[in-house]
Amino acid sequence: MYNVLVVDDEPMIRRGLTKILESGGFGLEDIRSAENGVEALEQIRAFPPDFLFTDIRMAKMDGLELCGVVSREYPHIQIVIVTGYDDFAYARQGIACGVKEYLLKPITKKSIQEVVVRLLDAERKRERSLPSLAKSTAWIDAMEEAVWSLSEDDVARGIESLFGELRGKGLSTHQQTAIVADLCELLARKLNARDVYPLETSFRKESVAGSEDARARLVEFAASAMDALRTKRKGKAKDxxxxxxxxxxxxxxxxxxxxxxxxxxxxxxxxxxxxxxxxxxxxxxxxxxxxxxxxxxxxxxxxxxxxxxxxxxxxxxxxxxxxxxxxxxxxxxxxxxxxxxxxxx
Missing domain, CATH: 1.10.10.60 (Homeodomain-like)
Structure with missing residues (x-):
């Protein structure tokens, strides 16, 4: 499931584009909107989308400036510029800002569908080309030992190192969530393999609202596992x-x-x-x-x-x-x- 942010200062275009994206059957989970670049940037920093559709001519912060900031701070976000014919030459400057696609006004359902299909194809190819962190046993083994020995400091360091690596790879929110969910599931399996008590993860990719939420879910899972161990050991966090x-x-x-x-x-x-x-x-x-x-x-x-x-x-x-x-x-x-x-x- 992918997340989208639509940015345009014209309410009708904003609502129309949002409606088409919602009804297109693309598997787009959360489609939000903003009326200018400043508002959009606030939303992006709170909850980075996978795809950004933005107009160019807007008050406070125009689309190209927004694209520049997003390209630098969130390189995983695929950007689509929505522009009129008169602005197209100007809009092409967005290529230097990481713009992937253009939509010419007046926008049509067909043109939007074609762009979204290309965006999804590019995202899926990118996902397939990523090395699977879930297959790396080093992190799983270290976290399993940290949880089992009730070492909260080692658990915190393990989680921080994981998300530092994810940030460094420039992954999208969707990609980060998928990897963290896989790691969480594998960690639960490793702990359950000790045949001590059944542990379930309640980590569902579809319900995670961004990388920070994914991080919070992983922290919560590790804490709950250690609490279960403490309870089983009658509160004795000892060897x-x-x-x-x-x-x-x-x-x-x-x-x-x-x-x-x-x-x-x-x-x-x-x-x-x-x-x-x-x-x-x-x-x-x-x-x-x-x-x-x-x-x-x-x-x-x-x-x-x-x-x-x-x-x-x-x-x-x-x-x-x-x-x-x-x-x-x-x-x-x-x-x-x-x-x-x-x-x-």
Missing amino acids: PIEEAKKFVELHLSRDFSLEEVADMLGLNASYFSQLFKQSTGETFASYRIRRRMERAKRLLAEPRHRITDISYEVGYADHPHFTKTFKKMTGDTPKQFREKLGIDS
Whole structure:
């Protein structure tokens, strides 16, 4: 969908041109109008159109001056000059200002249709020739990591770098919106691939009113994703692996499962299991057993603790199972371990 601004100081021409554009079936979404160059420039700076139709002879700022400013500040906007025969030679100066097409008054529906078809063809060819930023994984990967780690500064820098690149390419509002929408969708897919929670983007190209609105939508999406993560993690904006380790240390004396820890962190159990192994080099079950046996060794070094009490203290209600596990981990039974320390059981 494309946006148009019609600029003419004659109300009848302004309304007539707008009506033809609206009824032509070109897929032009938003058609606005202004009666002079100053008013038009204000609208352009608030909401840059894809196509600009402008008269030449206007008060306050004429069409050629307007075209010059637009060409410098918004090179993506395709400009059409609407002019009378007497002004045509003067209007041709607009070529130096980036004017793409001319419409001679009195304008007809056919002439407008022919111009719009050429404008749309040029816009679509330009879109096809653009490198697809959505296929660049570097930005997606960086943003995924920033959102996942709840790094608001990195998220802000990522969004700023993206729009700086888009501005530098001189893209139209439509093109910027399309690229941002694609990136937003890919980012949601990457986050959802972690299998933590379903994330939807609510980013619809058709409902975006300009590049600043697209930027605001992306900021809103990233913020909502981080809020969802915080909620799932019970408000703890911390590394989930470190949180899991703390949980283990605090609950060694009782039985608990990987699923319980994953739920506490707001993570899918399968994903948490993979993440823990990747981060620590051992499975969660192995880590839990190792920490229990390390605590058991410390307690066994204190003569005042009975071995049966120690087994309960490190989460084993079944004393034979504790003895078997301890020997497997250390090579000695708890009794043998104490004897080597010179402690009588």
